[in-house]
Amino acid sequence: MTGYIVRRLIAVPLMMLAISFILFMLLFVRPGSAAFAASGFVGDNDPKAVERFEERYGLNRPWYAQYGDWLWNAVQGDLGVRLTPPQDPVTDKIWERLPNTVEVGLLTVVLSAIFGITIGVLSAVRRNSILDYVLRTVAIAGISVPNFWLAILVLTLPAIWWQWTPFASVWVSFTDNPLDNLAIVIWPAMTLALASAAGTARLVRTSMLEVFYSDYVRTARAKGLQERRVIWSHVFRNSLIPVITLIGLQFGAVLGGVVIAEVIFGIPGLGSLTLAGVLAQDYPLVLGTICIFALLFVLVTLAVDLLYTVVDPRIQY
Amino acid sequence: MRDNENYWNRLRSRPLSRRRFLVGSGVAAAGSAAILAGCGDDDDDDDDGAAAATAAATEAAATEAAAEATAAATEAAAAADEGDAKRGGTLRLWKAQEDAGLDPGIYHLNNTEIIYSTMTQPYTYQPTKNIFAMDGMAGYEQVDPTTFVWSIRPGMKFHNGDAVDSEAVAFSFGRLTKLYDLINPHTTRTGFVFVDDFEATDELTVTEHWNRPNADAPVYRARHYYSFVNPRVVDEQGALEGEWTAPDGSTEDVYSVQTLPEGVGSGPYKIVRRDATGTRTERWPDYHKHTPADDGFVEDGPYIDAWETRIMPDGAARKAAFLAGDLDVYAAIDPLELPEFESVDHVNVVELPAGGTGYLGMDGGKFHDKRSRQALQKSLDYERIIQTLWTAGGKLAAPISDLIAAYQKLSQEELASWYRWDPQEARALWEAADFAVPVEKIKLFGAVEDPLLSDVTQLYAGMIQEALGVETEVELVDQNTWAARATDVSTDVKDWELLSYGNGSAGGTTGVPNDTHLIHFDPRGYGLNAFNHWAGSPRPEVAADSEVLIGMLTAQEAETDPEARAELLTEVQRWILDNHYCNWRMPISSVSYYGFNKRLQDFGQDDWLNFYDRRRESMWLSEA
Numbered sequence: 039m040t041g042y043i044v045r046r047l048i049a050v051p052l053m054m055l056a057i058s059f060i061l062f063m064l065l066f067v068r069p070g071s072a073a074f075a076a077s078g079f080v081g082d083n084d085p086k087a088v089e090r091f092e093e094r095y096g097l098n099r100p101w102y103a104q105y106g107d108w109l110w111n112a113v114q115g116d117l118g119v120r121l122t123p124p125q126d127p128v129t130d131k132i133w134e135r136l137p138n139t140v141e142v143g144l145l146t147v148v149l150s151a152i153f154g155i156t157i158g159v160l161s162a163v164r165r166n167s168i169l170d171y172v173l174r175t176v177a178i179a180g181i182s183v184p185n186f187w188l189a190i191l192v193l194t195l196p197a198i199w200w201q202w203t204p205f206a207s208v209w210v211s212f213t214d215n216p217l218d219n220l221a222i223v224i225w226p227a228m229t230l231a232l233a234s235a236a237g238t239a240r241l242v243r244t245s246m247l248e249v250f251y252s253d254y255v256r257t258a259r260a261k262g263l264q265e266r267r268v269i270w271s272h273v274f275r276n277s278l279i280p281v282i283t284l285i286g287l288q289f290g291a292v293l294g295g296v297v298i299a300e301v302i303f304g305i306p307g308l309g310s311l312t313l314a315g316v317l318a319q320d321y322p323l324v325l326g327t328i329c330i331f332a333l334l335f336v337l338v339t340l341a342v343d344l345l346y347t348v349v350d351p352r353i354q355y
Numbered sequence: 356m357r358d359n360e361n362y363w364n365r366l367r368s369r370p371l372s373r374r375r376f377l378v379g380s381g382v383a384a385a386g387s388a389a390i391l392a393g394c395g396d397d398d399d400d401d402d403d404g405a406a407a408a409t410a411a412a413t414e415a416a417a418t419e420a421a422a423e424a425t426a427a428a429t430e431a432a433a434a435a436d437e438g439d440a441k442r443g444g445t446l447r448l449w450k451a452q453e454d455a456g457l458d459p460g461i462y463h464l465n466n467t468e469i470i471y472s473t474m475t476q477p478y479t480y481q482p483t484k485n486i487f488a489m490d491g492m493a494g495y496e497q498v499d500p501t502t503f504v505w506s507i508r509p510g511m512k513f514h515n516g517d518a519v520d521s522e523a524v525a526f527s528f529g530r531l532t533k534l535y536d537l538i539n540p541h542t543t544r545t546g547f548v549f550v551d552d553f554e555a556t557d558e559l560t561v562t563e564h565w566n567r568p569n570a571d572a573p574v575y576r577a578r579h580y581y582s583f584v585n586p587r588v589v590d591e592q593g594a595l596e597g598e599w600t601a602p603d604g605s606t607e608d609v610y611s612v613q614t615l616p617e618g619v620g621s622g623p624y625k626i627v628r629r630d631a632t633g634t635r636t637e638r639w640p641d642y643h644k645h646t647p648a649d650d651g652f653v654e655d656g657p658y659i660d661a662w663e664t665r666i667m668p669d670g671a672a673r674k675a676a677f678l679a680g681d682l683d684v685y686a687a688i689d690p691l692e693l694p695e696f697e698s699v700d701h702v703n704v705v706e707l708p709a710g711g712t713g714y715l716g717m718d719g720g721k722f723h724d725k726r727s728r729q730a731l732q733k734s735l736d737y738e739r740i741i742q743t744l745w746t747a748g749g750k751l752a753a754p755i756s757d758l759i760a761a762y763q764k765l766s767q768e769e770l771a772s773w774y775r776w777d778p779q780e781a782r783a784l785w786e787a788a789d790f791a792v793p794v795e796k797i798k799l800f801g802a803v804e805d806p807l808l809s810d811v812t813q814l815y816a817g818m819i820q821e822a823l824g825v826e827t828e829v830e831l832v833d834q835n836t837w838a839a840r841a842t843d844v845s846t847d848v849k850d851w852e853l854l855s856y857g858n859g860s861a862g863g864t865t866g867v868p869n870d871t872h873l874i875h876f877d878p879r880g881y882g883l884n885a886f887n888h889w890a891g892s893p894r895p896e897v898a899a900d901s902e903v904l905i906g907m908l909t910a911q912e913a914e915t916d917p918e919a920r921a922e923l924l925t926e927v928q929r930w931i932l933d934n935h936y937c938n939w940r941m942p943i944s945s946v947s948y949y950g951f952n953k954r955l956q957d958f959g960q961d962d963w964l965n966f967y968d969r970r971r972e973s974m975w976l977s978e979a
Binding site for chain 1: 447452453455456457562613614631632633663665666667668670671672674675676678679681682695699700701813833834836857
């Protein structure tokens with residue numbers, strides 16, 4: 039087990055190296071440069087502006103020199119400065135924004151798991167009932183509705199109908215006021231959770247139905263165990279492995295979706311920062327934020343792998 | 356334009372208000388009575404009759420004066436109560452992104468709510484009224500065509516207590532040139548390239564020495580770039596931008612203040628919060644008085660206590676927040692959505708004259724022959740464009756904005772003679788035109804961020820293809836890539852044929868013809884940067900045309916007589932349109948609808964789009 043963890047942890051830097059290199063090259067070969075975002079277009083009538091900017095920030099050097107410098111500093115914890123004004127440190131910016139993204143991500147995964155597992159279990163236990171059909175329809179709808187559209191509806195419909203919107207006119211951080219913060223964050227989290235919950239519900243239902251007819255469940259019932267105990271101790275627990283895998287993967291999807299949710303709901307997170315970096319072709323910012331996303335995903339995947347051993351003692355590394 | 360006027364002249368010709376008259380006469384009467392009474396007491400004239408008459412007259416005068424003084428005091432108290440009733444509240448605004456720095460000399464987007472509220476500018480300018488309202492300056496005077504003298508408002512202080520004096524103002528203005536030379540920010544270079552130096556003449560006087568006359572200088576100085584910054588704070592806490600070398604060879608370190616450290620500004624508010632969610636500024640109690648208060652200013656400072664600006668990147672969120680009453684200002688409303696907005700009680704939809712921008716810029720590397728440009732322009736059906744896009748009303752657009760009424764003499768009828776759809780003539784011109792580089796396909800190149808621009812560009816492409824029989828293609832990319840490829844001057848030809856930008860829906864004017872919109876045709880401006888229409892062009896006809904246009908542009912800029920300048924500007928426009936030079940302004944909407952919360956009062960709506968938004972200290976909140 040320890041050896042497995044060590045091997046996985048050793049692989050993390052190599053994966054990050056590959057990710058950062060691919061990202062850098064994608065940004066490098068793209069037309070334009072951060073110099074345009076910084077020196078701009080409108081009102082600027084000096085064609086030397088871009089050259090001066092590139093000279094100042096070393097953007098006129100070969101790609102390997104720029105990437106090498108970035109990498110050398112990154113391994114020392116310095117992700118460089120933003121190329122767009124005010125050219126502040128990327129690391130500081132990430133630390134400022136990361137907690138909000140992690141909060142939205144975790145809340146989404148938790149809500150998704152709660153709703154998804156509850157609906158899935160109910161649907162499986164009451165299979166082929168009206169409740170099952172209704173819940174499955176809801177799940178299909180949840181998967182089908184794009185979360186950005188749902189987010190827009192969540193914001194605008196109450197505003198049109200009741201002159202109220204869940205968009206917070208003043209942002210409150212979790213450390214300042216946890217309850218007020220949750221009242222803000224719950225909406226993007228619920229919006230993102232709907233699609234994930236729908237997927238989880240369908241998988242839970244399928245997994246449980248597979249286990250329902252297995253020999254050991256029949257044996258448990260034959261032993262005279264209560265139906266509730268059969269379902270939770272035997273059926274549910276044994277159907278969890280694919281569900282845990284899915285929830286782990288969903289975390290990655292949530293990190294992707296959080297970009298949209300942060301932009302629409304005005305959450306000052308890593309997603310909106312990444313988007314700003316992409317639009318400005320600010321490669322240190324994009325590299326820094328996406329590497330953090332990648333790192334989070336790698337660590338969550340590792341945690342999911344380790345969780346298997348808790349759920350299923352037969353699994354050993 | 357009021358180039359030959361100054362503040363003092365306007366003060367002299369200012370109408371006398373009832374309140375001002377009552378206060379003044381009350382004070383004068385009371386003073387006279389007191390003097391007369393004092394004289395009477397000391398008077399030892401032996402003539403009793405005369406003394407009695409004098410005493411009676413004095414008493415009567417004193418009684419009358421006291422009554423007038425009481426009336427004046429009552430009036431003043433009522434005005435003060437009214438002023439008090441307007442005080443308070445928080446103005447709730449939005450912006451799409453975090454600012455990219457706050458230095459007022461460096462133009463970056465999303466920072467004006469901070470700069471307007473925390474810094475002092477020389478004055479404000481309202482193009483629709485054509486008036487300057489004094490802010491940090493008490494007046495100015497154009498002493499001769501190349502000497503401009505400022506009188507600084509006495510008694511002003513920066514937030515750290517340092518005096519705002521002529522040294523600070525001269526430093527603030529002079530720093531722009533140096534910043535431009537070092538880092539080339541978006542400062543309005545055209546606003547100071549004609550200035551040799553800014554000299555602190557005495558404690559409250561700054562003199563600008565110019566190398567040539569400039570008609571737009573006063574209007575330029577109303578822009579936020581010319582905010583006063585505290586030299587001590589800039590030098591002590593600014594970020595070093597580099598060493599600037601003066602024309603005489605001397606050097607100087609130049610600093611920027613992108614974070615606006617404490618004490619750098621002298622405006623009515625101070626920053627209390629600035630983070631990834633937005634900004635908040637709150638009233639600075641020691642803000643200087645505006646005596647007398649010009650239009651848009653209040654003697655005792657702004658009525659509103661604080662400004663809260665939320666970062667809201669998403670349009671749907673902004674709309675929801677505005678309809679929910681959480682924002683005081685929305686933005687341009689799509690005419691199709693008007694009923695939705697008008698049905699909400701707290702929403703005040705205001706119809707504003709629109710000076711939107713929509714352009715088709717032409718690559719001079721390919722379209723060097725005037726006939727090719729003319730063919731493109733005759734292939735567009737302008738009436739159909741207006742009918743399709745501007746259901747609430749549209750109009751043709753000239754090279755300068757018709758919002759600058761004093762200078763725009765071209766009528767819609769006259770413009771129609773250039774904006775004439777004629778597919779047959781277009782095709783004939785295209786076939787007759789000379790092309791140094793063959794044009795097999797016409798690519799219209801735009802930015803993808805604006806959905807309306809995408810539709811507009813597709814519409815243009817279809818018309819051109821239909822009229823000329825040449826294949827067209829629309830390529831839309833992200834804003835940054837678009838700007839990069841638009842301004843790529845590494846080759847003689849662009850990798851596109853037509854540059855489509857601006858959707859034409861809403862916009863304003865600074866009041867400067869160069870800004871709206873001559874720079875888009877200027878061979879030293881976008882003609883050079885974006886359209887290969889410049890004096891150094893390898894295409895001889897483009898180079899020759901560029902020289903002619905530069906001469907005309909320079910001449911109109913130096914003409915300070917408004918009537919004479921209007922004539923020169925009309926000539927310039929006619930020349931551009933006759934020669935189909937460089938760029939083509941497309942039809943624009945003639946109105947725009949803006950949403951405000953009904954609680955926002957006296958916000959200067961007519962000039963809101965004219966770089967006057969939020970500059971009005973007299974705006975107030977009715978529910979505050």
